Amino acid sequence: MATDxxxxMVGSLLLLVSTALIMGTVQLGDALPALAASLATLGLAAGALLVGTSEDARPV
Structure with missing residues (x-):
């Protein structure tokens, strides 16, 4: 079972950046703009997809 x-790496980076974007703006007190929130959500989904499909076996 080889892992890509x-x-x-790319999936983990996407997850880290998207989480930092969401959590970092919460500290500011303002509501997260809709565009930034949608991009961060797509980043989380893409990162999870990349990490989940990194092996040769069936994705989880």
Whole structure:
């Protein structure tokens, strides 16, 4: 079972950046703009998809 390390790295980076975007703006007290929230949500979904499909076996 080989793991595609590029997918894991990119997926982890997307998850980290998207989480930081969502959590960082919460600290500011203002509501997250709709565009930034939608991009962060898409980033979380794409990161989870990349990490989940990084192996040769069936995705989880």
């Amino acid at each position: 390390s590029r997918k894991v």
